[in-house]
Amino acid sequence: MAEDQDHYLDNDEKTIVIVMTSGPSTPQRCATPFYLGAIMASMDVEVHIFFTMEGVRLMQCGIAESFAAMEGGKKIIDFIRDAKRAGVVLHVCQPALPGYKLDEDSDLIEEVDHVSRASVLADLVLRCDNVITF
């Protein structure tokens, strides 16, 4: 019954990888990945968000606190924290850091779980059920 399906959750446990390439230059693209990640993690989905290209700047100290996806909206750091509380795992792409002059030991927010090589992303993509890119 469609109505029943809408009210009750019975999805299988899956693994989803969200590849986040957007950053502060496109603020309107920076909240949805965390919102979607939080919802999926709440549904027992194993969710990994992998920040690469300009996406790594969202994990830079002071950046996500400074802007919202929409004017007057909730700050991106709060979306990040909601996702973390729901169980989302955050990876930052190590090879992307030098291009943004980011030091992995001193410049990243405490919400980051892993600073990962590109091979980690490759492994995640190869073993997961779905990949979503933003």
Place this chain on the structure above:
Amino acid sequence: MECNGCEFHSELHYDSEYQIWLRREHDDSLTVGMTDISQTIAGKILHVRVRRPGTVRDPGKPVATIESGKWAGPIPNFIHCVILEGNIEVLENPVLLNSDPYNAWIARVEASAGAEAALEMFLTGDEAHEGYCRRARDEDIHCQRKVR
């Protein structure tokens, strides 16, 4: 009872962060709902989905998911339990969680170890009231139960 305008019921049981409340029912099942603090943080709730009745939930596996305009996340679960039912009234009209958080229960569960054992890990009475008020005060949470 209120703290910063946040409604509190001393007879209920609360997790240590005051996200959820639990009530023991006559049949030894537990009713689970969102606290006034939680619904205020979430904002206007647009959608609720509960795990299908009969589903076994381990501690850490959410009972339900909540979506509002600005927040998405789980209704956390701390006990080993089986989902008995969702509150169809709330599933069809989620904003009841905002307007009447202590009557608008979300799900009813059966604790595998029994209700009494399950409730031992939760806070109630004066101890819960003190912690609830502390959180509202420390995080400057001012509750509003009108539909936003």
